Amino acid sequence: MSSHPCTTCKLRARYDRAPRSLLGRLWRWHIGFCPGWKSYLRDLPPEERADVQRKYSLRAE
Template sequence: MTENCAKCRFRAKYDANPKSLLGRLWRWHIRFCPGWKKYYSALPQMEKNALAVKYGLK
């Protein structure tokens, strides 16, 4: 599952244009997605920090 989050097309849409409909949908979705939570928790702390800054995560 973790490889799916890293290659997610919706995530790529967000990266390309955060204000696009699919980009905003992806950003909303990661708040509760169990796959994203598993992916994020499995990352090394430095990568977590980078994603937290990039995506405005807490």
């Protein structure tokens, strides 16, 4: 399990429950430029990274 706060982020959990909520949309917008999120993705194993990218409709970097 990752030590990144992204793993247990309350806004991410809100997005997972209600992607169209205001806080869910705020989190989705935020990950577009968040250096912590980018670090979190880089630290994930390739298979898990691909799953996260697919789940959140992110392009592979």
